[in-house]
Amino acid sequence: MTESFSIDRPSFDPQNGEARFSYRLNDLSFTEVLGLPSGADAAKAESPAFRKLLDLTAFVLGVSYFKLRAPFEIAAPDIKLTEAEKAFVIDVYENGLGEFYARNDLARFGRLKLTTALDSETQKPTLSLPERTLLPIGGGKDSLVSVELLSHVGVDFTPFAVNPKGPILTSVDAIGRAPLYVTRTLDAEMIRLGKEPGYYNGHVPSTAINSMIASLCALLFGYDQIVLSNERSASEGNIEFDGRETNHQYSKSLGFELLIADVLSNATGGALKYFSLLRPYSEARIASLFTRGGRFDSVFSSCNRNFRLNGNDGPLWCGECPKCHFVFLIFAPFMARDRLLKIFGKNLLDEPANEHSFRELSGLTGQKPWECVGEILEAAACFYTLTRHADWHQDAVVRGVKADLFAQYGEEQLQRAMAECLTDSHDHHIPPALAAKVAAHAV
Structure with missing residues (x-):
């Protein structure tokens, strides 16, 4: 039939x-x-x-x-x-x-x-x-x-x-x-x-x-x-x-x-x-914009695991899924360490068990997770920034991926990728007048 x-x-x-x-x-x-x-x-x-x-x-x-x-x-x-x-x-x-x-x-x-x-x-x-x-x-x-x-x-x-x-x-x-x-x-x-x-x-x-x-x-x-x-x-x-x-x-x-x-x-x-409205921006750029204000720190969540079809009364962040890991990773270069740890409740970059997930996000193993996460090179670029960041460079996952990150991409490519993440794209569909106003504010 x-x-x-x-x-x-x-x-x-x-x-x-x-x-x-x-x-x-x-x-x-x-x-x-x-x-x-x-x-x-x-x-x-x-x-x-x-x-x-x-x-x-x-x-x-x-x-x-x-x-x-x-x-x-x-x-x-x-x-x-x-x-x-x-x-x-x-x-x-x-x-x-x-x-x-x-x-x-x-x-x-x-x-x-x-x-x-x-x-x-x-x-x-x-x-x-x-x-x-x-x-x-x-x-x-x-x-x-x-x-x-x-x-x-x-x-x-x-x-x-x-x-x-x-x-x-x-x-x-x-x-x-x-x-x-x-x-x-x-x-x-x-x-x-x-x-x-x-x-x-x-x-x-x-x-x-x-x-x-x-x-x-x-x-x-x-x-x-x-x-x-x-x-x-x-x-x-x-x-x-x-x-x-x-x-x-x-x-x-x-x-x-x-x-x-x-x-x-x-x-x-x-x-x-x-x-x-956010089409010109990378995930890292959006993270940098989010850090400008703190009124949503205790109410927002990008974790899908804890909020399925039937809802969930648990914590805002599970701390274990690729989405939690990615969001933590892109916030880390721009947000004060204490503020980020308060949002998530723990340091996801200092737990060795998370390293495999972070490697997938940054293209060091496996495939890009089936999640709403950013580009592989973007994640790698954020990691590169953390290897040189006083707040994060000693954390277990950062130390664990550093050598392979540099070997796969090279410092020059990672530097260019981070600069690109913070450069706004003109490839969008925002009405011109609104785009100009938003761009002026988001500088």
């Missing part, structure tokens, strides 16, 4: 803010529910632009159900898509699921078939949105640097999150602005089947998912731009698989940003903008 995945046209009730998305995988049926804030303007909810974004959101949310079996055919006969929108959907299901395919050894690149009705309308919807910013908050350092930058240049923004928990909630409390939250309820049967034999499980492009949900809120509640906090190193992949680079952070990459920005703009007649 040929397996297939089907997507029904979604529904939205503006009275209670409930959006429902239905899917079929062979003989299985699933329904996902989004709970948006109530009180949306019914006229906006019935607009062609919102209807288009709701349809596109159905495709992007569908990756969670599709991946149970990852069939080659995707069908949505009741949804109209333009050729550009079809290309966007295929990109989400191919590159957005690239890590999932690689880790499950599934060859899907260039092989997926998408069947939809054809949207041949050339007239763009007329839409007007207030000059306001919706800012997704992830609870980590990146979005909080965006908070500080937007605040300093006088841009009005609203914090946004889907299923907020842990450091997202504490960060938003510290920001002090009323947030816009959405609840996302995945089908319980999908979650159960993902743990059963005969079904696949793995990484999905969460940034793409949350971005589409944010686009619905932007139209319903009046925001003309969605501002992400993705750095330039998110564009670096992990491994080659099935003839293509696969990237854990694909939906944070510049390539995807340009693609989804174009789709959202076309769907709204140019009214809705989408870009990353």
Whole structure:
């Protein structure tokens, strides 16, 4: 039997803010529910632009159900898509699921078939949105640097999150602005089947998912731009698989940003903008910007291990995962030792058991971890800085990697790499006027 995945046209009730998305995988049926804030303007909810974004959101949310079996055919006969929108959907299901395919050894690149009705309308919807910013908050350092930058240049923004928990909630409390939250309820049967034999499980492009949900809120509640906090190193992949680079952070990459920005703009007649404020920066540069203020030290976390689907009431940092190690590493050159140890609760660079993880991050062994971490050469450059830093050069991990670091890269390359980390890129999608203001403040 040929397996297939089907997507029904979604529904939205503006009275209670409930959006429902239905899917079929062979003989299985699933329904996902989004709970948006109530009180949306019914006229906006019935607009062609919102209807288009709701349809596109159905495709992007569908990756969670599709991946149970990852069939080659995707069908949505009741949804109209333009050729550009079809290309966007295929990109989400191919590159957005690239890590999932690689880790499950599934060859899907260039092989997926998408069947939809054809949207041949050339007239763009007329839409007007207030000059306001919706800012997704992830609870980590990146979005909080965006908070500080937007605040300093006088841009009005609203914090946004889907299923907020842990450091997202504490960060938003510290920001002090009323947030816009959405609840996302995945089908319980999908979650159960993902743990059963005969079904696949793995990484999905969460940034793409949350971005589409944010686009619905932007139209319903009046925001003309969605501002992400993705750095330039998110564009670096992990491994080659099935003839293509696969990237854990694909939906944070510049390539995807340009693609989804174009789709959202076309769907709204140019009214809705989408870009990353931190795209010019390396992770190290973002870390240096974060150290300028201390109001988020006790509330933020970039640790994924302690904040999974069901949340966690434990410490903000596990201190054991690659993400914790990477964040500690890039903060160390710029942050006072006592302050960094207070944030993490211990010195991750002075525990020999962590050395293998740090070696992976800096390209001395294995592959780049399947995590939202920066570029390999960036990590190596930060290590190089620490070998010459009075606060860190005697720590066990720094001493343990020093010889191999110098042998593999050489001091000259590491010096150039660190300088490059601290040099802002011009390869970004930020509106010019805003880019100039932010660049002037971030000097």
